[in-house]
Amino acid sequence: MAAAAGFWAWQRYTGFADRPLSSLQPDTTLLVERGDSLPVVLRKLRAVGVGEGHQAEWRVLARELGAAGRLQVGEYALSPDMSPRDILIAMRDGRVVRYAFTILPGRNIRELRTALAKADPLRQEAADLDDAALMAALGHPGQHPEGRFLPETYHYTRGDSDLDLLRRAYAAMDKALDEAWAARDPASVLKTPDEMLILASIVEKETGIAGERAQIAGVFERRLAAGMKLQTDPTVIYGLGAAYDGNIRRRDLQTDTPYNTYTRSGLPPTPIAMPGVDALQAVARPADGDALYFVAVGDGSGRHVFSRTLAEHNAAVARYVQRYRQARAAERAAAQAQSTGTGPEAP
Template structure:
């Protein structure tokens, strides 16, 4: 009788173990594609199980879930966050993901050359980011970030920042501000000892102008060199992006001659030296270009006008005027070609009407 009972117990144990292993590694029933599980602070395993049932996971196997959580060391270590539950996941995979904190990560990118107004608008559209800065003006925002009195323009490094559900726009801005400060400190410590820039803030201002002037990486040191030489001889920077920034929300996308002669603190056609603040968010490459501008004798540059975004650099005003004339010819030819193409294209909706 004892042997029979022992064999029966062993068989039952073996059957139970096989059933448990099959449960642990078999895809859960009822899990819908694209389901997301949100584990909140204080959630216990039973609470998480209830949330799984609300997502469609069939009831039952509570004992197996508890045993598996204990085996994996996940019972008391479920990490807060949002989890993507893919179709076909097993209980083991789900518990390991929650134990190890494999939460869903979102991305927000600060684009080089964007200004503070554009950055705040992009943050306001970002989801599922919490929007805690919406009611703060720029001054209150900087005070909340721990930098009272600092102008926000140019202070946030363009790059991609990852975040999880529950993070806020203030979290992104704190990280971006710290990243910019580190990048600026590195560029300032590596600066050409002969630079005319007197402080990291001046370097940030100059880098923001260089960032707005070109998207061609190898041109940035050349443009930085042009501006450095202009400052050295007392020549005004005369750069359109600063004028546009000074126009603010009134700028309609087309800069006119009257804009160039209308004085604002940012009009480098009417004022000497650098503008009072940065005009955009410069990237690391722009900072490095300003720290080590290229040597040369060019004092002017203008777009080539072929759509490449590249520039022609000139030493004298006469050379520059010739390059400007060439740019205007290419520009007019391109516009004429566009108009001709539009005239030759068949009109939309001019065919016979349907009966």
């Protein structure tokens, strides 16, 4: 009778340990908080749909798996195909739900902070801090935040804060910048890693074509070496701040700000965006050549025409303006045809 009872208990235990918890709803999550004991976690499991009973089996299973007293803090995803064994192993090993946040190359600090404020379930600790207070909270008082956070995807868990994520992004940028600076061309005109970061941010904003970054970096390097103004529109736009409405006008190019590289020589005082690793590497090793100018092709590809002389550049600009006007005229004609019902899709 004792052997039969033992066999029955073992069957009951193994059946419990490995049977899927079909009472769970899909996409259920459970939060294990600091200080939660096994009985507390079991109460939370019952609250999300795990049936009553089997308390002894849960405890025995937890001891068998070495999970008792070792449940890790975090948010766990539960599903109907998971067994009690699966759940306890996940909690023992800390297989928590991970979320992703991506810093896009070329995003400025204002855009980055707006995106962080919408990231859920990231805890918001920086929302009420201005940029100076933000950098102080990150341990870098007095430093401008622009360009200091490396564009890439960062994973976080429930309970992490925006400051936690920014600390990691700052450290990643520090590492990437150090590596780029160590690999730089010895003949570079750049004097400090900060100058490299500033120029990389301009290169990042000037092109989304990977193959052009080193060429554009070469143009800016040669212009700096020759004492020429950079004359790059993204710096002017950055200087306009919230006043920029999507169009850059001649008066904007002529209005002096610390970031207007049409009115001021050299680099702007800070980066103008978050440069990616590719932009840093392009500035570290700019392409050889003699081009001093570039302008968009104007065919929608995002490519640029590079010129050695001002005359060649002016001709390329004239072609760009012509293409731009033709494209706008075609858009207006198409819109007019659609509104009057004479277009190709009209009945």
